[in-house]
Ligand SMILES: [Zn+2]
């Protein structure tokens with residue numbers, strides 16, 4: 548019974564988020580409607596690098612996966628597709644080192660606020676390069692970035 | 705006062721509605737729906753009590769406001785009683801009672817017991833009068849039968 552109830556509340560909230568994003572999307576951001584399953588547990592968001600930044604003109608895809616405990620549980624968010632941004636906090640397998648995706652997650656955050664944080668993370672970058680431990684991490688990490696014990700650095704690269 | 709009533713009524717209806725096109729002021733910061741059993745934190749953020757309770761359970765060691773990260777605790781939230789929310793909503797209260805008593809437990813308990821006792825028929829309604837009449841009728845029938853047995 549509890550399981551059914553949490554599932555319903557998770558879908559209700561995702562439905563609201565989806566509607567708001569479709570009605571009033573932030574600039575350069577678009578939910579790929581074809582990617583969304585009936586259960587709403589997985590979405591792909593297309594985004595563009597902000598103009599005036601090192602990522603201007605580039606297009607990226609973010610894959611969101613939601614557990615039945617969303618929004619109490621953070622979504623799993625990775626870059627997918629053939630353009631993974633080159634950035635000191637983005638590994639070449641698409642994993643992102645961003646504290647709001649794990650320990651600083653809050654249920655008041657949303658798909659939209661996660662996307663905006665990622666855009667601003669990219670926008671503040673001054674030197675396009677992979678994280679120093681990229682090769683080792685990509686070889687040894689779990690498929691799910693939430694299983695990684697991230698060490699968050701405050702530097703804005 | 706009378707002329708104000710219809711307006712107040714329509715306003716409470718509006719806020720009790722689906723909340724689809726409201727400006728978000730009375731929406732819970734967690735489920736994004738109109739807040740049920742609304743509580744407000746000391747930092748001023750609004751939540752449904754069931755939603756906030758679940759969040760506090762999720763991170764018992766680090767209880768912070770989901771919106772502004774200020775410290776938050778279950779004893780320091782203020783319940784809000786709007787005009788439309790007098791009876792703890794339509795079944796919403798029962799749910800919050802199941803997963804953790806409403807912060808102001810004694811009022812809640814009084815309500816709950818009261819509701820339980822009067823549930824089949826509220827005092828003074830036609831139905832209750834009928835029930836009283838029926839139970840009195842049964843009593844007299846039983847009394848008559850006993851007397852009849854006694855005499856016979
Ligand atoms: Zn809520």
Ligand SMILES: [Zn+2]
Nearest residue numbers: 747749769772
């Ligand atoms: Zn707050």
